[in-house]
Amino acid sequence: MPTVVVVGTQWGDEGKGKITDYLALESDVVVRYQGGPNAGHTVVVNDEVFQLHLLPSGILYPEKLSVIGNGVVVDPEVLVKEIQGLQSRGRDISGLRISARAHLIMPYHRVLDALQEESKGEGKIGTTLKGVGPAYMDKSARVGIRVADLLEPDVFIQRLEANLRDKNRVLKYIYGREELEAGPIIESYLKAGEILRPYITDTAILINRAIRQGKKVLFEGAQGTLLDLDHGTYPYVTSSHPVAGGACIGAGVGPTRIDEVVGVAKAYTSRVGDGPFPTELNDEIGNWIRETGHEYGVTTGRPRRIGWLDLMMINYASVLNGLTAIALTRLDVLCGLDKVKVAYAYRRGGQVITEFPASFRELADCEPVYEEFPGWPEIDPAAKSIDDLHPNARQFVEFISEKTGLEAAIISLGRARDQSLTLRDLFG
Ligand code: IMP
Numbered sequence: 001m002p003t004v005v006v007v008g009t010q011w012g013d014e015g016k017g018k019i020t021d022y023l024a025l026e027s028d029v030v031v032r033y034q035g036g037p038n039a040g041h042t043v044v045v046n047d048e049v050f051q052l053h054l055l056p057s058g059i060l061y062p063e064k065l066s067v068i069g070n071g072v073v074v075d076p077e078v079l080v081k082e083i084q085g086l087q088s089r090g091r092d093i094s095g096l097r098i099s100a101r102a103h104l105i106m107p108y109h110r111v112l113d114a115l116q117e118e119s120k121g122e123g124k125i126g127t128t129l130k131g132v133g134p135a136y137m138d139k140s141a142r143v144g145i146r147v148a149d150l151l152e153p154d155v156f157i158q159r160l161e162a163n164l165r166d167k168n169r170v171l172k173y174i175y176g177r178e179e180l181e182a183g184p185i186i187e188s189y190l191k192a193g194e195i196l197r198p199y200i201t202d203t204a205i206l207i208n209r210a211i212r213q214g215k216k217v218l219f220e221g222a223q224g225t226l227l228d229l230d231h232g233t234y235p236y237v238t239s240s241h242p243v244a245g246g247a248c249i250g251a252g253v254g255p256t257r258i259d260e261v262v263g264v265a266k267a268y269t270s271r272v273g274d275g276p277f278p279t280e281l282n283d284e285i286g287n288w289i290r291e292t293g294h295e296y297g298v299t300t301g302r303p304r305r306i307g308w309l310d311l312m313m314i315n316y317a318s319v320l321n322g323l324t325a326i327a328l329t330r331l332d333v334l335c336g337l338d339k340v341k342v343a344y345a346y347r348r349g350g351q352v353i354t355e356f357p358a359s360f361r362e363l364a365d366c367e368p369v370y371e372e373f374p375g376w377p378e379i380d381p382a383a384k385s386i387d388d389l390h391p392n393a394r395q396f397v398e399f400i401s402e403k404t405g406l407e408a409a410i411i412s413l414g415r416a417r418d419q420s421l422t423l424r425d426l427f428g
Pocket of ligand 1: 013236239272
């Protein structure tokens with residue numbers, strides 16, 4: 001099976017970076033298909049920790065192509081900084097390719113992201129303030145500026161000036177803020193464009209050619225299913241499509257080209273930002289998991305909200321993404337707990353609900369129905385088969401498979417690349 005999509009089944013931060021990096025070892029091309037610098041992937045290679053925001057996880061393998069697809073929103077200043085950061089650590093990034101069709105995050109997007117959040121007060125979404133939402137808004141409004149425009153300075157300047165006329169009116173008259181000047185933006189963006197020029201290309205052609213040639217292509221989603229603009233816990237969502245279908249649009253491949261969709265599920269749940277969270281743990285156990293799992297945002301440093309694993313959510317994600325397997329992460333974080341719970345249904349107004357509700361008010365009213373498991377004292381990071389896991393951990397994994405109807409193809413046993421157990425070869 002040559003093409004695999006990796007998606008998050010929860011609210012992001014499931015450990016997709018680690019799973020993508022692990023699967024990237026086997027693939028020829030790794031494609032990021034949506035989101036922007038709101039994402040944060042942590043990858044550990046030989047004890048070296050890399051935190052990536054815009055670059056696909058595959059970038060840490062110099063011989064692979066690492067593609068930023070058209071569906072991504074690119075902040076050129078962030079990207080250049082990330083590239084230079086890797087280069088200064090001796091990393092070869094010659095495999096990078098950036099879609100000429102990807103849209104740019106502009107300085108006014110970052111400013112507007114903050115102002116829009118501020119004006120929502122209590123009802124704020126809790127965005128990462130990276131300008132992602134406003135950049136996608138401009139893309140839909142057909143006034144966005146694209147990566148290709150960085151290579152044609154006259155076009156870039158003309159589009160920027162047209163946009164600034166509008167944005168400055170909004171900044172001045174709606175928010176009472178200072179207007180932005182074109183000069184410094186032009187200078188820094190065109191400079192970044194020159195640094196990015198060698199990597200900019202038509203990535204859809206490149207990806208489809210690789211698929212035709214039988215190469216192994218991995219599509220890497222950012223965020224998670226519950227943050228999807230259409231299918232997530234709207235309005236507490238991001239502005240793009242993390243679901244597997246997003247890979248088709250955000251990379252430029254047809255649905256018939258996708259062979260496997262693996263859903264990454266963390267052994268518990270976390271969420272940054274606001275919105276309902278049925279299995280949330282506002283207690284000592286939640287704090288313990290947060291500290292043990294270092295559950296703080298890679299991009300924002302915000303403490304993540306923590307809760308038990310919620311299979312209502314995973315089953316919903318399974319349907320929406322057409323999951324063919326699960327990659328289970330962070331079983332090791334739960335080591336040492338006496339009891340571990342898993343929600344497999346909700347109760348609302350005395351009734352048991354088995355479908356994930358669309359209304360966030362309804363979701364906020366739901367109480368999880370739990371199955372409780374005895375905890376496991378340790379996870380052997382070198383386990384070679386499911387039988388090497390502690391029987392209680394195995395019982396937990398088997399329960400997830402039983403309730404979701406999905407096999408666990410990969411179980412992550414720790415942070416490092418080699419601390420992973422493959423139960424089925426997804427590229428096999
Ligand atoms: P935005 O994507 O910055 O607009 O934020 C919208 C929502 O998505 C907020 O709740 C963010 O906390 C959340 N979000 C965005 N990116 C990530 C991520 O990579 N991991 C987890 N949550 C994210």
